[in-house]
Amino acid sequence: MSAAPQAQSRESRAAQPDALLAAHSVACHFQVSAGSRLFGRHRTLKAVDTVSLALTPGEIVALVGESGSGKSTLGRLLLGLAPPSAGRVSYRGEDITALEGEAWRRYRREVQVVFQDTGTSLNPRRAVGDAVALPLHYNLGLDQREAGPRADALLDQVGLAPATFRRRLPHELSGGQRQRIGLARALASEPRVIIADEPVSALDVSVRAQMLTLMQKLAKEQGVALLVITHDLGVVRAIADRVLVMYLGRIVEEGESAEVILRPRHPYTGALLAATPIADPARRGTRRATALRGDPPSVTDLPAGCRFRSRCPQAEALCAEREPLLVQVSEGSSAACLFPAGGRYLKRRP
Numbered sequence: 112m113s114a115a116p117q118a119q120s121r122e123s124r125a126a127q128p129d130a131l132l133a134a135h136s137v138a139c140h141f142q143v144s145a146g147s148r149l150f151g152r153h154r155t156l157k158a159v160d161t162v163s164l165a166l167t168p169g170e171i172v173a174l175v176g177e178s179g180s181g182k183s184t185l186g187r188l189l190l191g192l193a194p195p196s197a198g199r200v201s202y203r204g205e206d207i208t209a210l211e212g213e214a215w216r217r218y219r220r221e222v223q224v225v226f227q228d229t230g231t232s233l234n235p236r237r238a239v240g241d242a243v244a245l246p247l248h249y250n251l252g253l254d255q256r257e258a259g260p261r262a263d264a265l266l267d268q269v270g271l272a273p274a275t276f277r278r279r280l281p282h283e284l285s286g287g288q289r290q291r292i293g294l295a296r297a298l299a300s301e302p303r304v305i306i307a308d309e310p311v312s313a314l315d316v317s318v319r320a321q322m323l324t325l326m327q328k329l330a331k332e333q334g335v336a337l338l339v340i341t342h343d344l345g346v347v348r349a350i351a352d353r354v355l356v357m358y359l360g361r362i363v364e365e366g367e368s369a370e371v372i373l374r375p376r377h378p379y380t381g382a383l384l385a386a387t388p389i390a391d392p393a394r395r396g397t398r399r400a401t402a403l404r405g406d407p408p409s410v411t412d413l414p415a416g417c418r419f420r421s422r423c424p425q426a427e428a429l430c431a432e433r434e435p436l437l438v439q440v441s442e443g444s445s446a447a448c449l450f451p452a453g454g455r456y457l458k459r460r461p
Contacts, residue, residue: 130165130201131336132189132222132304137162137198139184143411154411158184160360161198166304166336171326173347173368174340175383176357179410182340183227185357186306189338190224202304220250223297227308227340229289233281239292240266240277246299265295270321286313291322298329305329308340323349344387348372356380359410359418362437366444376446378423417449425450 139159159181166172174182187193189200191207199206202218210218226232233242244262247253253261263273269291281289290313297305310326311319327350329335339346347354347368354371356364356379364377375381382403403422408414414421420430429449437447 129167131168131203132338133165133201134163134185134189135199135201137185137188137195137200139181139188139193140196156411157360157413158410159188162357162360162362163198164355164362164365166338168303168334168336169330171330171337171339171350171352173351173354174338174357175342175344175347175354177342177383177407179359179407180357181360182357183308186224186308186338186340189306190222191218220246220300221303223300223302223305225290225293225297225305225307225310227312229286229293229313230281232293233289235281238278238280239284240273242292243295243299246296250300262295262299265298266292268298269295269325270318271295287315287318290314291318294322294325302335304336304338306338306340309342310339311346312341312343326350344372344384356383359407359413361418361447363419363447364444365437365446366441370441370443374441374444374452376440376444376451377419377448378425378452379419380446381452417447 137159138157138161141156141158142153143156144153162181162185164172174185176182184193188195191200194208199208201207202210202222205214207218233239237245240259240262243265244255244258247258247261248255263277266273266276271288271291276284276288276292281292284292290310294307294310297307305326307326311322314322323346326337326339330337339351341347351368354364354366354368355362356371356377358379364371364375364380371380372384375384404424405422408418408421414431416429416431416434417423417426418434420426423430427450433449435447435449437445439445440448440451
């Protein structure tokens with residue numbers, strides 16, 4: 112199996128005609144200064160480095176990785192909040208940088224976000240009921256008499272009693288309650304795509320289950336495409352149809368969530384799964400530990416070859432010479448590894 116044909120087929124998947132929102136080999140690089148601003152040496156920080164993905168109607172995709180892997184930056188690229196250094200982002204087949212007028216307003220209305228930082232994403236002087244009603248007025252054209260009951264219904268949908276919460280200010284809410292307000296506000300615009308950055312990280316167990324069920328219902332019954340950015344593999348197990356694993360700006364594994372979780376092909380994915388706590392004491396000894404060496408390399412000074420090799424327990428000399436491409440290694444998954452678990456050495460065309 113050669114890397115080049117598989118890489119091409121994956122790019123065509125990102126450009127599939129039924130995709131609502133897609134990234135086509137996007138990159139986001141920043142110039143940073145080491146030392147003095149005037150005399151220091153400038154380096155390139157590759158927050159996102161040649162990533163392709165597609166979100167289709169009714170699909171829940173999980174984007175997984177540790178802090179600093181580039182997950183949130185990729186989300187900003189998809190939302191049009193940051194310009195790509197290379198590649199492009201398309202919505203319904205159109206480059207979002209070319210959208211104007213009504214097409215741009217439609218994109219803004221139909222692609223919504225639930226921010227991770229709930230403390231700064233809500234206006235501290237606006238009651239949460241008004242915050243949810245605002246997009247009903249501006250995006251759907253409802254007047255105040257119509258928007259109020261709809262906002263109350265959205266609050267109730269995310270598990271917050273309208274009579275109790277509609278007049279509260281954000282500082283009067285817990286972090287989990289603010290996250291639910293963020294989701295209610297996103298739903299107010301009747302979106303086709305929702306990008307949720309750590310949407311259940313601050314919720315307790317019972318409310319967490321309720322929110323995950325709500326997101327599944329949105330996808331399956333209303334056809335909303337969801338990109339869930341998370342470091343919690345429990346969320347992947349619960350709701351994701353497909354998972355992408357990100358490391359230092361690159362997708363290192365992608366596939367059906369059941370396939371990736373049961374049979375991880377990339378050693379980084381195996382390490383993430385091994386670090387997930389197991390509640391059942393009887394099963395704790397059944398999982399094979401995957402120990403990583405050292406710390407992640409500097410994002411401004413990535414190693415030659417495979418960028419994971421300095422931490423990989425199975426790295427070989429060839430890993431320092433060749434940077435692996437994301438290629439198909441099984442029917443349900445792809446991995447950027449020269450020696451994927453359960454696979455064979457993947458040659459790369461010169």
